[in-house]
Amino acid sequence: MAAVPAAARSDSINWPSYPHEVLATVLSVRAGRLSVLLWKRARAPYRSRWALPGGGVEPTERLREAIARHLATKVDVRELAYIEQLATHSAVHRDPRARVLATAYLGLVPSDVHAALPSDAAWHPVDELPATAFDHHFFIDAAIARLRAKLSYTNIGFALAPLEFTISELRELFSAALGYEIDPTNLARVLTRRHVIAATNRTAPSGLAGGRPAAMYQFVSRELTVTDPFAVLRPPR
Amino acid sequence: MAAVPAAARSDSINWPSYPHEVLATVLSVRAGRLSVLLWKRARAPYRSRWALPGGGVEPTERLREAIARHLATKVDVRELAYIEQLATHSAVHRDPRARVLATAYLGLVPSDVHAALPSDAAWHPVDELPATAFDHHFFIDAAIARLRAKLSYTNIGFALAPLEFTISELRELFSAALGYEIDPTNLARVLTRRHVIAATNRTAPSGLAGGRPAAMYQFVSRELTVTDPFAVLRPPR
DNA sequence: CGAGGTTTTCGTCTGTTAGTCGATAACAGT
DNA sequence: ACTGTTATCGACTAACAGACGAAAACCTCG
Numbered sequence A, B: 001m002a003a004v005p006a007a008a009r010s011d012s013i014n015w016p017s018y019p020h021e022v023l024a025t026v027l028s029v030r031a032g033r034l035s036v037l038l039w040k041r042a043r044a045p046y047r048s049r050w051a052l053p054g055g056g057v058e059p060t061e062r063l064r065e066a067i068a069r070h071l072a073t074k075v076d077v078r079e080l081a082y083i084e085q086l087a088t089h090s091a092v093h094r095d096p097r098a099r100v101l102a103t104a105y106l107g108l109v110p111s112d113v114h115a116a117l118p119s120d121a122a123w124h125p126v127d128e129l130p131a132t133a134f135d136h137h138f139f140i141d142a143a144i145a146r147l148r149a150k151l152s153y154t155n156i157g158f159a160l161a162p163l164e165f166t167i168s169e170l171r172e173l174f175s176a177a178l179g180y181e182i183d184p185t186n187l188a189r190v191l192t193r194r195h196v197i198a199a200t201n202r203t204a205p206s207g208l209a210g211g212r213p214a215a216m217y218q219f220v221s222r223e224l225t226v227t228d229p230f231a232v233l234r235p236p237r
Numbered sequence C: 001c002g003a004g005g006t007t008t009t010c011g012t013c014t015g016t017t018a019g020t021c022g023a024t025a026a027c028a029g030t
Numbered sequence D: 001a002c003t004g005t006t007a008t009c010g011a012c013t014a015a016c017a018g019a020c021g022a023a024a025a026c027c028t029c030g
Helices: A063-074 A136-153 A167-178 A184-193 B063-074 B136-153 B167-178 B184-193
Strands: A017-030 A033-040 A054-056 A082-089 A101-108 A121-125 A197-203 A215-219 B017-030 B033-040 B054-056 B082-089 B101-108 B121-125 B197-203 B215-219
Touching: A017 A063, A017 A121, A017 A136, A017 A167, A033 A136, A033 A167, A054 A063, A063 A082, A063 A101, A082 A136, A082 B082, A101 A136, A136 A167, A167 A184, A167 A215, A184 A197, B017 B063, B017 B121, B017 B136, B017 B167, B033 B136, B033 B167, B054 B063, B063 B082, B063 B101, B082 B136, B101 B136, B136 B167, B167 B184, B167 B215, B184 B197
Parallel strands: A017 A101, B017 B101
Antiparallel strands: A017 A033, A017 A054, A017 B017, A033 A121, A082 A101, A197 A215, B017 B033, B017 B054, B033 B121, B082 B101, B197 B215
16 A cells, blocks of 8 residues: 655644544344344453454555455455445443544345354344443444335345345345335335346245245345335436 | 543553544525535645535544534534434545545535525535535535435425425425425425425415415424335334 | 145235326415 | 416326235145
8 A cells, every 4th residue: 555655644634533443233134033243252341242343444444444354354254245334433432441433334144145153253133132342232223224224215135135035035034124024925016116126037946845836036236226215206207 | 521541541442543524514405506515725735625614523522513513613504404424434545634534424404594604615506516625525425315315205304494484485495405396286295194294374475476375384393204115114004 | 646735926906195287276466 | 357476276197005815836645
């Protein structure tokens, strides 16, 4: 990385500086339940409490690069299907040791990715969260809320689902993520009409107890796209 | 503010520190056009370019307090009807002098608030923006996008409109903010059904050229509320 | 190979929401 | 009163979503 010339650097910015940390709220549906990836702290403060993975920011890396680095080393998750910045918290005593600003990211892992986790990391269902360290539960709440909202008006489901899936599997994923049951018929119809998912011409291997084999679907795009909201506020077509 | 005991502070956080600045993207409809409040830089770098108001963060204040302080001093806007955090940028050379992290906020000012501005600040219509300093135009783009999205599925319009208004006035505000024309009949009907706005029993003074006097409306709530998105993904009622 | 069980998918009905547009209401001025 | 003007209402149409029963496509077992 090219260093900034010292002449330019030594100029006129005399604002206070703060250590800055990045945190990752990684969500995924594990065993049919929406879960968050937590890491057990080995040292004080909050020793042996569960915390979001993360850490400091090196002088030459951006926040997003920093969170990718921490996720790759501390916790073995390299295959995030989606990541976006969530929020930056600045409460003065959020870390009892010193003032640290924290920027959290929301990451999503497909339900069929089962990377090996280190022994001090584990998935925790969000409806049975243990006590967490620092202010991390605020980030977790915000991440869940944002995921649920975006499931409704974007195609963000692609980051929770395998590349190919049946409507039943998708229904389970959505129900787990949203926290309530939804109807598989309507789910397929609505997401198809919105061009969010499309049927492949393949069919799932027939299940254990027989039954009609399910058609396989895939997400049309794996980039985040937003469906038009309500119509009054939509430009004429 | 109670100081952290030195013993606790001198511990184990050896991450790099960075100056942190807060920036405000204040939007409002001025003279029928969506505009952003900019401040003309007096010093290098980007001397005499337009920039978002903002500045450093004091050791005992949170980011939101810092941006409020900067807005109150640098630029005379104390009556933001709404403010929310937008994003944190971290490009290494976004400031040529040194690495500075920046957290931007989105602020909204009602169209009937006409606070006096200092001579080095001005409203700029967003469709005729001048060249801006640093990476500020990224924040402006993000602010506009977020406002437009939230106009569709929240009641955030309360922060752009006067306390009481006619449907025509509201239609002009929405059209200016969204960038396209909308139908006043539908606007009234949809926002009323969603319980976002409600008619008062007052009526506007009749206009210059005659015509039926318009009914006055107000926003039901001036706290941000989100309307339910699409129905498949909505819990049963 | 056919009957019964299981799972998925299709089709239809109904209610809600939104876009369009013409008709009507309520004013000012002449 | 008549006209011009602005605002509001009402009716029609289209699109979308929730519900649910019927049909399709597979299995296993007798």
